[in-house]
Amino acid sequence: MSGAATAAAAAPGARIKPRMGRDDWIMRGAMVAIGLFLVLGVLLPLYTMMSKSLEDSDGAFVGLANYVEYFSTPALFYSIYNSLWISVLSTVIVLVTAFIYGYALTRTCMPFKGFFRMVTLVPLLTPSLLGGISLVYWFGNQGVAKELLLGESIYGPIGIVIGSSYWVFPHALMIVITALAVTDARLYEAAEALRASKVRTFFTVTLPGAKYGLISAAFVIFTLVFTDFGVPKVIGGSYNMLATDIYKQVIGQQNFQMGAVVSVVLLIPAVLAFAVDRLVQRKQVALLSARAVPLVPTPEPVRDWSMFAFCSVVAAIIICMLGMAQYAALVTFWPYNLELSLNNYNFDVMDGGGWEAYFNSIRMSLYTAAAGTLIIFFGAYLMEKGRGFQGGRTAFHMAAIVPLAVPGMVLGLSYIFFFNSPHNPLNGIYGTMLILVLVTVVHFYTVSHLTAVTALKQMDAEFESVSASLKAPFYRTFLRVTVPVCMPAILDISMYLFLNAMTTVSAVVFLYSSDTTLASVAVLNMDDAGDIAPAAAMAMMIAYTCAGARLLHALLTRGLARTTQAWRRR
Amino acid sequence: MPMDGTAAAPAYLRITDVTKMFGDFTALKDVSLEVNEGEFVCFLGPSGCGKTTLLRAIAGLDIQTAGKVEQAGADISALPPAERDFGIVFQSYALFPNMTVRRNVAYGLENTKMAKADIEKRVTELLELVGLPDQGDKYPAQLSGGQQQRVALARALAMSPGLLLLDEPLSALDAKVRVHLRAEIKDLQQRIGVTTIMVTHDQEEALTMADRIVVMNQGVIEQVGTPQDIYGRPATAFVADFIGTMNFVPGSVIADGRVSVGGTELTVDTEGRAPGTVVTVAIRPEDVAVHDADMSSENAFEVTVQHMEFLGSFYRAEIGSGAFADHVVQADFSVNLVRRNDLKVGGTTRVSFPPAFIRLFTGDVR
Numbered sequence: 033m034s035g036a037a038t039a040a041a042a043a044p045g046a047r048i049k050p051r052m053g054r055d056d057w058i059m060r061g062a063m064v065a066i067g068l069f070l071v072l073g074v075l076l077p078l079y080t081m082m083s084k085s086l087e088d089s090d091g092a093f094v095g096l097a098n099y100v101e102y103f104s105t106p107a108l109f110y111s112i113y114n115s116l117w118i119s120v121l122s123t124v125i126v127l128v129t130a131f132i133y134g135y136a137l138t139r140t141c142m143p144f145k146g147f148f149r150m151v152t153l154v155p156l157l158t159p160s161l162l163g164g165i166s167l168v169y170w171f172g173n174q175g176v177a178k179e180l181l182l183g184e185s186i187y188g189p190i191g192i193v194i195g196s197s198y199w200v201f202p203h204a205l206m207i208v209i210t211a212l213a214v215t216d217a218r219l220y221e222a223a224e225a226l227r228a229s230k231v232r233t234f235f236t237v238t239l240p241g242a243k244y245g246l247i248s249a250a251f252v253i254f255t256l257v258f259t260d261f262g263v264p265k266v267i268g269g270s271y272n273m274l275a276t277d278i279y280k281q282v283i284g285q286q287n288f289q290m291g292a293v294v295s296v297v298l299l300i301p302a303v304l305a306f307a308v309d310r311l312v313q314r315k316q317v318a319l320l321s322a323r324a325v326p327l328v329p330t331p332e333p334v335r336d337w338s339m340f341a342f343c344s345v346v347a348a349i350i351i352c353m354l355g356m357a358q359y360a361a362l363v364t365f366w367p368y369n370l371e372l373s374l375n376n377y378n379f380d381v382m383d384g385g386g387w388e389a390y391f392n393s394i395r396m397s398l399y400t401a402a403a404g405t406l407i408i409f410f411g412a413y414l415m416e417k418g419r420g421f422q423g424g425r426t427a428f429h430m431a432a433i434v435p436l437a438v439p440g441m442v443l444g445l446s447y448i449f450f451f452n453s454p455h456n457p458l459n460g461i462y463g464t465m466l467i468l469v470l471v472t473v474v475h476f477y478t479v480s481h482l483t484a485v486t487a488l489k490q491m492d493a494e495f496e497s498v499s500a501s502l503k504a505p506f507y508r509t510f511l512r513v514t515v516p517v518c519m520p521a522i523l524d525i526s527m528y529l530f531l532n533a534m535t536t537v538s539a540v541v542f543l544y545s546s547d548t549t550l551a552s553v554a555v556l557n558m559d560d561a562g563d564i565a566p567a568a569a570m571a572m573m574i575a576y577t578c579a580g581a582r583l584l585h586a587l588l589t590r591g592l593a594r595t596t597q598a599w600r601r602r
Numbered sequence: 603m604p605m606d607g608t609a610a611a612p613a614y615l616r617i618t619d620v621t622k623m624f625g626d627f628t629a630l631k632d633v634s635l636e637v638n639e640g641e642f643v644c645f646l647g648p649s650g651c652g653k654t655t656l657l658r659a660i661a662g663l664d665i666q667t668a669g670k671v672e673q674a675g676a677d678i679s680a681l682p683p684a685e686r687d688f689g690i691v692f693q694s695y696a697l698f699p700n701m702t703v704r705r706n707v708a709y710g711l712e713n714t715k716m717a718k719a720d721i722e723k724r725v726t727e728l729l730e731l732v733g734l735p736d737q738g739d740k741y742p743a744q745l746s747g748g749q750q751q752r753v754a755l756a757r758a759l760a761m762s763p764g765l766l767l768l769d770e771p772l773s774a775l776d777a778k779v780r781v782h783l784r785a786e787i788k789d790l791q792q793r794i795g796v797t798t799i800m801v802t803h804d805q806e807e808a809l810t811m812a813d814r815i816v817v818m819n820q821g822v823i824e825q826v827g828t829p830q831d832i833y834g835r836p837a838t839a840f841v842a843d844f845i846g847t848m849n850f851v852p853g854s855v856i857a858d859g860r861v862s863v864g865g866t867e868l869t870v871d872t873e874g875r876a877p878g879t880v881v882t883v884a885i886r887p888e889d890v891a892v893h894d895a896d897m898s899s900e901n902a903f904e905v906t907v908q909h910m911e912f913l914g915s916f917y918r919a920e921i922g923s924g925a926f927a928d929h930v931v932q933a934d935f936s937v938n939l940v941r942r943n944d945l946k947v948g949g950t951t952r953v954s955f956p957p958a959f960i961r962l963f964t965g966d967v968r
Contacts, residue, residue: 502710
């Protein structure tokens with residue numbers, strides 16, 4: 033139908049301009065406010081960073097001169113190749129491992145599945161630095177299993193690939209398990225009825241079914257490794273990667289312009305990977321059928337026990353990584369005095385921030401979890417449940433998705449440029465706890481936002497209509513219905529924010545001040561200063577705290593299910 | 603809201619030239635309608651006909667692109683839902699799952715200046731009204747679908763709204779519960795006298811419950827009338843086809859009161875159509891009368907039974923003959939009649955199309 037014809041059809045009666053009620057004003061106002069928070073927290077800093085990459089150190093516009101310099105300095109641009117190579121290699125290793133591990137957990141009758149699942153959560157509780165530190169003790173110059181490398185050095189690509197694979201493994205595994213869990217048993221029954229062999233069934237049913245999940249996992253692994261700073265910093269030696277280059281340019285050489293150039297170079301593949309992944313994920317949703325019959329695996333001793341052997345090896349590696357960090361933290365003076373003591377936990381006698389850094393981290397993580405959950409959930413609610421204002425809501429959703437594409441190092445450096453500028457009225461928050469909380473909330477905004485949106489989508493779409501007809505203001509329904517019903521998701525979001533705030537290094541490493549040193553930054557600095565054992569001890573402090581928080585979260589969720597969610601039971 | 607019953611029975615709800623566009627798609631096209639106070643009106647039509655869109659425009663949930671909505675004499679066209687006077691029940695019930703039945707019903711009242719004791723009294727009253735006096739302390743998930751829908755109804759009526767809107771309220775329920783509840787809702791509506799609009803795609807529901815039915819199709823109103831009107835005197839071929847079963851046979855007007863169908867002449871009110879006009883003759887299967895062979899009456903002819911389908915209390919037969927060329931017509935024969943006249947496939951019988959039950963539509967509308 034042509035636009036002119038429809039316009040003519042609507043021509044009689046004047047166009048109605050809906051009058052906005054009090055609720056509409058408040059909701060739109062609040063959503064615009066949170067939208068501005070995102071503009072201020074992501075878009076403007078990114079813009080400032082990009083324009084800095086086109087300026088010289090005095091702030092004069094020099095066009096692409098910095099880029100020309102970058103690409104004519106082999107020491108710099110060779111990092112692109114290094115970063116790509118390491119990321120691709122890690123992606124292949126992790127994807128294959130995660131797929132087999134995930135397959136064992138979802139599709140076999142392997143014993144001790146619960147244990148194997150729990151072990152994989154371990155790397156999530158520690159900063160990515162911990163893997164690097166552990167590798168130093170295993171394979172470093174004074175490492176216990178140094179000979180296994182046959183003379184190769186752990187400081188370099190080998191170390192980076194092992195360390196990266198260790199900490200991204202759980203992220204990939206979660207996606208693979210989700211992809212393998214949503215299958216339709218009837219497909220397998222059909223394949224069996226058609227007398228397809230097990231191998232043929234695997235290649236024609238299992239793999240295609242998990243295809244989008246695997247692609248998505250590959251992009252996640254690639255992006256995480258590509259943008260990670262912690263592992264190459266600790267174990268990379270003189271092997272340059274993009275993320276460590278930014279750090280070296282900015283902290284080492286105070287060359288902010290070149291830092292900005294490297295950031296842009298790092299940002300482009302990250303954004304590309306992110307965009308492709310979003311496209312792929314959209315397809316996967318369409319594949320799911322609501323009427324699928326869940327697949328229940330049947331015992332097959334040969335397969336089950338070989339899977340058990342494989343998973344045992346993977347689990348052993350994870351435990352060895354954590355175990356060595358713990359052992360190193362307790363050893364008095366490696367490798368000469370192996371007596372156990374708590375000397376390395378005496379952080380106050382070492383550089384790096386001391387115990388204050390640890391308590392700062394806890395404070396920062398609590399603030400991030402509290403403020404972040406509040407802002408993110410409320411923002412998602414306004415976007416999802418508001419009436420009208422379609423353009424504004426779509427723009428908000430897009431703004432909320434952007435942070436996922438921005439690597440932490442890039443975000444941190446952008447904040448220096450944006451908030452440290454004397455022209456910025458918000459300049460005062462630079463060097464305070466507030467900017468650390470702000471950058472962390474923004475850094476982890478997207479995943480939390482999507483969790484909230486998923487939970488909100490599961491609620492009846494007409495709650496808001498009903499409460500409007502009952503003349504109840506929207507915030508009353510939000511507090512009395514939406515929040516209680518979504519409480520499990522809200523707890524998940526706050527947990528996610530807390531764990532990430534405890535373990536993150538990349539964004540905050542540029543933004544802490546002497547009063548606001550954080551535990552994860554202390555790990556980095558102590559390692560830098562050669563105090564590797566105390567660094568391990570501090571990394572373990574973070575691990576204990578995260579494990580404790582997780583436990584508390586599990587107890588809370590269970591308690592909640594028993595009391596406030598009583599209505600879920602019939 | 604105060605009613606000014608001074609004018610000669612003004613419509614309680616008046617919808618004038620309402621149009622609703624979703625992008626380039628026209629969901630409602632210049633819809634006009636009046637609903638009287640205390641009336642029970644059903645919007646009936648196939649999915650996508652615009653009935654829910656119209657309901658949501660009346661509620662202010664999705665305000666129309668153009669056109670006017672007036673309630674109790676006031677123009678509410680642009681008002682947000684919270685400033686309108688209605689209660690609403692959805693197919694999904696939309697009960698707050700974390701609140702007991704009593705808290706659900708009291709939800710709107712708690713927002714007013716009403717005293718706590720009065721609220722509790724009113725809630726008890728409402729739960730009695732919908733027949734759930736002792737379910738107040740349960741959570742919605744502990745109730746059956748039918749019970750949940752009654753709670754939703756009580757909640758919608760709690761604020762004594764001037765207008766009750768029901769959006770497919772029975773569609774999610776089992777067939778038996780549905781039949782039971784529709785009688786109850788109708789009864790309740792008559793007792794409290796609230797003006798009610800119900801959206802449904804189920805013609806039986808509309809026929810049994812409504813004072814007046816608004817049949818909609820593709821964004822326009824096809825016909826407004828009582829259930830008897832709509833069923834017996836469908837204004838358009840769409841209405842005739844959508845409600846009940848209807849035979850359509852092409853023909854043409856020969857003279858005033860005479861129509862030719864495949865060579866057979868029928869007596870029928872041609873409503874002033876000129877001779878030669880192409881028409882479609884419509885008659886419902888249950889209106890086809892069977893006669894004993896010796897009896898003669900208007901529009902009677904010999905037919906062959908070509909097919910019979912047993913439907914419990916009656917047979918639906920397909921009859922045809924030279925009488926109307928190769929057109930097959932469905933006719934309903936009671937079990938009793940089939941037995942008495944020994945009707946069977948391949949046999950012949952005499953039927954008639956009583957003129958009073960024949961509808962004519964201009965053109966070939968099949």
